[in-house]
Amino acid sequence: MVQTMATRFQTGLRRLSQLTILPRIWFFYLAGLSIALLRRLLWTAGGTPVENTEEILYVAKNGLSVLYVLENARLLSQRGNAKCAVTAPPWLRREIQRRAREASLGIRFTPLHRAMFAKWKLIVYTHHYLGFCFDRTTPSVYVSHGIETGKKTRYDTLYTYGFKGMRTPREPVYHSMIATHAAEIDMASREYPSYRAVVTTSTDAVLERLIFRAAQKHSLKTRLGIADNKPVALFMSTWGRPSLMSSHGEELASEAEFLSEDFQLIFAVHPKLIGSRRTQSVLRTLKAKGAKVIPPVMSWVDYMAVSDVAVSDITSMCLYSALLGIPIVFLGCSLDRLIPGGLVDEVVRHSSQARSVRDLKTRLWDALDRPNREVVKRIRNQFPHLGDAAHLIGTILGDRSAITCLRT
Known part of the structure; x- marks a missing residue:
């Protein structure tokens, strides 16, 4: 009802x-x-x-x-x-x-x-x-x-x-x-x-810059102060509802320590969400627990270039990740907001989806162990002018x- x-x-x-x-x-x-x-x-x-x-x-x-x-x-x-x-x-x-x-x-x-x-x-x-x-x-x-x-x-x-x-x-x-x-x-x-x-x-232009920077992944990690002891997980959130931070922000903050046992956490949040008190509170908690939060005025390109796996909603950033071959786990997706056959619809349907934040750790390791190369090929075919x-x-x-x- x-x-x-x-x-x-x-x-x-x-x-x-x-x-x-x-x-x-x-x-x-x-x-x-x-x-x-x-x-x-x-x-x-x-x-x-x-x-x-x-x-x-x-x-x-x-x-x-x-x-x-x-x-x-x-x-x-x-x-x-x-x-x-x-x-x-x-x-x-x-x-x-x-x-x-x-x-x-x-x-x-x-x-x-x-x-x-x-x-x-x-x-x-x-x-x-x-x-x-x-x-x-x-x-x-x-x-x-x-x-x-x-x-x-x-x-x-x-x-x-x-x-x-x-x-x-x-x-x-x-x-x-x-x-x-x-x-x-x-x-x-x-x-x-x-x-x-x-x-x-x-x-x-940003996609081409991203591909260029990804080729410098090891030197970029050193410059950004990111260690090699754990895989880097990039969390990407669009704005509005239902977005990753709007739907699961508090839960991600409470489970940050659990996820940090296996992954280095980096968060990229849409600038429209940054002004929200709720989002600011979540981001402060994440930073206090050791996660890296990319400021809205800072480029996310280098951080995506060094990432090993990603967690996303239906933000366009997930397409950049897919084109780089970064495995993606989707959380908080609403497919009814997507035009059938669109690029994000294609990526979501051929990628792993987590049931909850607690389920993320298992899903992230599965995505790393069994990356879906087919989705990368399907998406790249839509970009004939790369380079x-x-x-x-x-x-x-x-x-x-x-x-x-x-x-x-």
């Missing part, structure tokens, strides 16, 4: 959310027109844009997207194009500047209020909902902050190719969208047919920055 009522409530909430889709699209469309009018008035009064530049602007929303911004900028720098700027919330400024220096990237920070009133050679987005702020006549490219999983949002649509990427019900916000794997174009077109004209298959990221993404961005945009 209670379960039936809960199901009806979730269905009703989903239907209510779907009714808000068109009003939200038109709200941001009108907000964008208002900002465009203000920008035009400022340009007219001032004679020139605030920054009349030939730089490529990257737009980052949080610590998670900073990783994707810097990796794509790194690819451009390999092609001799290092004239880039990035705009993000002010609290990310120091982290962006530090990581750009470490990567020897010539990328500067500019505040959002200046960036949105400037003229740019090209704008690269890693999140939705910011495109309405900028000049729509400037060529724009969307680079997803993760591999498209086939996971449905509470609006019953895909995140990357849902309504958030549409300027109007028939017009995408972006001039190009870089798909990370072959199936994305069809997935996108089922959501909104007009996506087919702008989605281009390439590959994922060509610098050429493909650089070409796409170069082509877009060279065009004369005809849309008004």
